[in-house]
Amino acid sequence: MHSSVAVEKSLTQRSFGSAEQTDDDLAYVRRVQSGDVEAFDHLVLKYRERLFSIIYNLTSNREDAADLTQESFIKAFRSLKRFRGRSSFFTWLYRIAINTTLTNLRKNRMRHFFSFEKISEEVSSAEIIEALVTRTNSDRSVLLGELQEKLNEALHKLSPKHRAVVVLFEIEGLSHQQISEVMNCSIGTVRSRLHYAKQQLQAYLQAYID
Structure with a gap:
């Protein structure tokens, strides 16, 4: 049985705009890049619900969405040293999540619903x-x-x-x-x-x- 994600924001609010690069994000990214791995926890807490939402809307499976969200954050953490800030952190994180999810859908031929x-x-x-x-x-x-x-x-x-x-x-x-x-x-x-x-x-x- 598939369950839904509760509505949190109106489409007309264009929620992505609130996730643009912030000095706060960059500060935490730089801390992680300098060896403070615990600083990454802040970024996870800040963005995990948004990441879960987009992945769930591609898979319509909460367990898969949770697993893929975790996998996306792991990939982001491992790749963070290469992040140069040319795009916002969240755009970069979104890209990792989308690619991870699409690869999973193709690989496993999952039935995914909107x-x-x-x-x-x-x-x-x-x-x-x-x-x-x-x-x-x-x-x-x-x-x-x-x-x-x-x-x-x-x-x-x-x-x-x-x-x-x-x-x-x-x-x-x-x-x-x-x-x-x-x-x-x-x-x-x-x-x-x-x-x-x-x-x-x-x-x-x-x-x-x-």
């Missing part, structure tokens, strides 16, 4: 989600239940990279530029993947939102 319940009532700009705001609360609740299964099926047909772009943009609130940095691809590639994914999802779910 948690529609992570989307708050402050909906995104995507047409398929906008259709929900015209419903009453009771109608929306019923519709969300019906859409959950169909949306999972639709996203399961997308490649992990297309799924990741949707999750990063619609759920995590990253900009195209930020996604390109996290996934190490061009902004054009991000837009192309997002456009393709939205077309596929909208076509599949059109009958349920009309």
Whole structure:
């Protein structure tokens, strides 16, 4: 049985912006690089919930998400000496987590699902989600239940990279530029993947939102 992650932030708040590089992050990174390994605990405590959230939305499995979150932090710790601050620490950490998760999905051919319940009532700009705001609360609740299964099926047909772009943009609130940095691809590639994914999802779910 799959469980959902509680909604903590509105998509319109673009939560990633609050995770930009801070002097505090850099200070802890420098301490770790200087041999103070315990300073890494602060970074883990600060970012573990956000990292777990993105990984869970790619796997929809709490145990897998917990394991992959831990693996991502271990990889980050081992690679921290090579961190030069060219991007924000969280962008760098996100990249490690995304790559670790996508590798795991490809390797194990995991069935991974999208948690529609992570989307708050402050909906995104995507047409398929906008259709929900015209419903009453009771109608929306019923519709969300019906859409959950169909949306999972639709996203399961997308490649992990297309799924990741949707999750990063619609759920995590990253900009195209930020996604390109996290996934190490061009902004054009991000837009192309997002456009393709939205077309596929909208076509599949059109009958349920009309």
